[in-house]
Amino acid sequence: MSKLLVIAFAPDEAVRSVGFAQAVGLPYDILFLTGEPATDLGADRCLAANLSEVPPADGIARFLADFAAEYSHVAALSSMRSKDVMARVAGRMRAGMITDAIGVESPSVFRRPILAGSIIETVETLSFPILLTFRPAGFPKPERTGASSVELIAATIVSAATRVAQTAQSGTRPDLGQAKVIVSGGRPLRDAETFERVIGGLADRLGGAVGATRAAVDSGIAHNELQVGQTGKIVAPDLYIAAGISGSTQHMAGIKDSKVIVAINKDPDAPIFEFADLGIVADLYDAIPAFVQALGDS
Amino acid sequence: MKILVPIKRVVDPYSRVRPLPDGSGIDTTGIKFEINPFDEIALEEAVRLRERIGDVEIVAVSLGTSECEEQLRKALAMGADRAILIETDQLYDPLGIANELAALAQEFQPDIVLMGKQATDDDCNQVGQMVAAILELPQATFASKVETVPGGVRVTRETDEGHETLELNFPCLITTDLRLNEPRYVALPGIIKARSKPLDRRPAVTSSSPKIRTVRVEAPPARQAGRMVTGVSELVAILKDKGVL
Numbered sequence A: 001m002s003k004l005l006v007i008a009f010a011p012d013e014a015v016r017s018v019g020f021a022q023a024v025g026l027p028y029d030i031l032f033l034t035g036e037p038a039t040d041l042g043a044d045r046c047l048a049a050n051l052s053e054v055p056p057a058d059g060i061a062r063f064l065a066d067f068a069a070e071y072s073h074v075a076a077l078s079s080m081r082s083k084d085v086m087a088r089v090a091g092r093m094r095a096g097m098i099t100d101a102i103g104v105e106s107p108s109v110f111r112r113p114i115l116a117g118s119i120i121e122t123v124e125t126l127s128f129p130i131l132l133t134f135r136p137a138g139f140p141k142p143e144r145t146g147a148s149s150v151e152l153i154a155a156t157i158v159s160a161a162t163r164v165a166q167t168a169q170s171g172t173r174p175d176l177g178q179a180k181v182i183v184s185g186g187r188p189l190r191d192a193e194t195f196e197r198v199i200g201g202l203a204d205r206l207g208g209a210v211g212a213t214r215a216a217v218d219s220g221i222a223h224n225e226l227q228v229g230q231t232g233k234i235v236a237p238d239l240y241i242a243a244g245i246s247g248s249t250q251h252m253a254g255i256k257d258s259k260v261i262v263a264i265n266k267d268p269d270a271p272i273f274e275f276a277d278l279g280i281v282a283d284l285y286d287a288i289p290a291f292v293q294a295l296g297d298s
Numbered sequence B: 001m002k003i004l005v006p007i008k009r010v011v012d013p014y015s016r017v018r019p020l021p022d023g024s025g026i027d028t029t030g031i032k033f034e035i036n037p038f039d040e041i042a043l044e045e046a047v048r049l050r051e052r053i054g055d056v057e058i059v060a061v062s063l064g065t066s067e068c069e070e071q072l073r074k075a076l077a078m079g080a081d082r083a084i085l086i087e088t089d090q091l092y093d094p095l096g097i098a099n100e101l102a103a104l105a106q107e108f109q110p111d112i113v114l115m116g117k118q119a120t121d122d123d124c125n126q127v128g129q130m131v132a133a134i135l136e137l138p139q140a141t142f143a144s145k146v147e148t149v150p151g152g153v154r155v156t157r158e159t160d161e162g163h164e165t166l167e168l169n170f171p172c173l174i175t176t177d178l179r180l181n182e183p184r185y186v187a188l189p190g191i192i193k194a195r196s197k198p199l200d201r202r203p204a205v206t207s208s209s210p211k212i213r214t215v216r217v218e219a220p221p222a223r224q225a226g227r228m229v230t231g232v233s234e235l236v237a238i239l240k241d242k243g244v245l
């Protein structure tokens, strides 16, 4: 039977997955692994595993591979967690997988970026089931429809790997994946304290999230979960402000879906000016305080 | 201890790539090929483990055409003890690659399969997890720190929220993130010495038809060229006008 199973690793992923599910055009069920399920997302069945946290990949993948056996498509929002788990589910099911779908041409043909987004690949699945991760930005926001009842799923999960420590999302800033405004900083932010004061200060003034380049993360100026790009987070805010960022292919791969990109760079030849909607040639240490001040006046 | 390090030959991540006019693939004229950066990090980590704990055999393996020899030679120069080229002209999808790597691992019985989290050409981020699933090994993907503990490893890995630490018993599979280490520069003596290290070729052994197929490739839609503004107050005015502030 042709049917899509959407896996929500965290409850808020479900609502962001419906646009993709509807683009595939098949009936779909949603499996909430953790947290309180939302029942008004147009799913045939709303399934809840009620786990307190997502276990290490080997355990959860075994459970999901058994559970997914009756579906033609199994999909989850792209994240480091879904990539860790879904490809293992595919391996266990000896199934194909399509990573980071950004477009749907038919239930068997999808589009996805390759080579850090410098090429778009159209890829066809030749067999089912197919596993997918997708980026939500290109898919429309759903209308909330009809309530389904919640079915509890018993999940007994055994992992050979043991989790001995874990950091949780810290701070009060919005999540990078969902923020309307993101202020990002690059290598020239001298140290962690300066980064937080300058980049964090503007982000807070705008109620936005903070992002960083790999160069900033590598030099210890910013935390790794803030890295935006090919190998970091993929973001799609209304406003992306890039301060002291050169505009490498790898960084731009993560911000292409932003509505408005603003670049502040003191080098007029910086590649980022080729991508930015609005650019200012300026020293960020002058421009950002001036920006904050201009906001304050209004 | 034995460590198996898969090495993929990829287009230089710093080069600008274009699709061929007929959309059948990438135009590779004048483009350099390198070891996938994440695989270089995996190999470097294997070499560092050997430097720390002594008795470690490192085998590098690549699946692809005879051109992959170039990257395997470099892997030998970086410190792999021997290399295996699974030689094929055919195109493999990630599951097909995983099947081949898993078959080799079954023969070689490594304590650790240590590999890149993602190939910078296809950006799939699949093969490691698939190999782990096929061999039923515990996995730690996106590693930013690897320490040995009795009977296994303790791996700090990058997560959406920050990081977490997993403990795995041998045998296990680890995929590398960028911050695990900075690969060493290979000096000339290493390259010369590597010429005498064994590099064996063998055919592919598994046969399953691909599950996915590339239909075409194309350039992404170009972003509209933007405009320069002279001052911050002008910028703020435009952003308000666009409704994003």
Ligand SMILES: Cc1cc2nc3c(=O)[nH]c(=O)nc-3n(C[C@H](O)[C@H](O)[C@H](O)COP(=O)(O)OP(=O)(O)OC[C@H]3O[C@@H](n4cnc5c(N)ncnc54)[C@H](O)[C@@H]3O)c2cc1C
Binding pocket: A185, A186, A187, A188, A212, A213, A214, A215, A216, A227, A228, A229, A230, A231, A232, A233, A243, A244, A245, A246, A247, A248, A249, A250, A251, A254, A264, A265, A266, A267, A270, A282, A283, A284, A285, B013, B037, B038, B120
């Ligand atoms: C496999 C691979 C994956 C990668 N993945 C990612 C990724 O996911 N994300 C990512 O970001 N990178 C990634 N990179 C790294 C990427 O190639 C670049 O090296 C990195 O993005 C550069 O960061 P940057 O712009 O902060 O630094 P730089 O390139 O050094 O640019 C700094 C910029 O700041 C400007 N500047 C300096 N001082 C000031 C000042 N006072 N005021 C204003 N402007 C100033 C300079 O003119 C320059 O343009 C990856 C690389 C590889 C090989």
Ligand SMILES: Nc1ncnc2c1ncn2[C@@H]1O[C@H](COP(=O)(O)O)[C@@H](O)[C@H]1O
Binding pocket: B006, B007, B008, B009, B036, B038, B039, B061, B062, B063, B064, B094, B097, B115, B116, B117, B118, B119, B120, B122, B123, B124, B125, B126, B127, B128
């Ligand atoms: N042809 C190949 N030969 C050897 N290793 C490979 C090959 N393709 C992929 N790999 C390994 O699998 C990892 C993930 O690749 P991918 O899933 O394609 O992003 C890479 O970092 C390599 O370690």
